[in-house]
Amino acid sequence: MLTKSFNNALKSRQDSQTMTNLIHVFVYGTLKPGESNYQRYCQGRVIAQRPAVVQGKLYDLSLGYPGMVAGDGIVQGVILSFSDPNIFIDLDQLEDYQPHRPPEKNEYQRQQIPVFDLNHQPLGLVWAYLMDMTKVQVYSGVLIPDGCWKNRD
Template structure:
């Protein structure tokens, strides 16, 4: 059976604010992973990731029910029929890697346009890690 997989790096990670409400009940598997990007701290208490060449650390979450994606889209203020500028995040397919650097899988994730990060006053997190607890 093929599961819906999503790379999360912020409030949807295990132990963070939105994990229990949006993920825990539907989760089949979760494992640490990295991806290529740039991670930013936003002043709203959550992060944003853009395309880039640094390591961003998070988790690949596997869900049995693909309908979870609709709830995540709402949380991330993403609607596929709106323009990129109208969405807060863009849902995109990205490659993920194990902690040893080996390719794992291509999954969904939510990225923010660099212009929006700048507008919101995002501060680069060179470590590639974000936590709010």
Template sequence: MKVFVYGTLKPGECNYPFYCAGKVNETIEAYTYGKLFHLPSYGYPGMTIGNDKVRGVLLTFKDNSALIELDQLEDYDPGRPMIKNEYYREEILVYTLAGELIGKVWSYLMMPEKIEQLAGVFIASGWWTQQDY
């Protein structure tokens, strides 16, 4: 099971040890297309659909059970209306840094309305790290 992460779940960031360490078989630096924002009041990022490159890490988990914990962390419940979730989980296309298509993988996105509500600040570089914010 593969998940593209761009924020606190990346290796070296605060949530990786709790949600990913010991559960991940492989990590690959990768990118997707979207629009990345820093959420200043919360200290983490959100990504929307878009055309900019967003760099992150593709995590390959040992099994699908990790999605249960990740859904809880990201405040995503597939049974709720999308606007009531903080993030929503969707399959997106991901590429190696060399530009080769890896395929569709899970990622957590935010609705543009939620980004606006949380006063998101656009990150033109497409790369977020806690030490920069």
């Protein structure tokens, strides 16, 4: 699956960092274009966007948003590119992530992960918010088999 491309993605990290000074964030839930938090947090701030996939598993938390965990499945989403490094102030607040707080106190962890185009070719590393499986279980998360979340309200 994507595991074979993992090393290529890591090798392309330097290339992706030198190509642009933009901040690339993989979004898979309410921050996707057309979803509930896109307009508030991203509208007018996104320089570019691109459909993409990452390796992981996606869960519907029945709270109006999903949680992604590390895993061997495919999660579909969008790479949003920002020029303003202060974007993390707003996104971290939305995702209840504080870098200096103990991980178990955060809702999500912000991490760099390999990302792939829709043909599973490596694009490099992007930032993403991942949830711990323990939290998914606390929220009675239900696996989304196709890895594509849409607000079901």
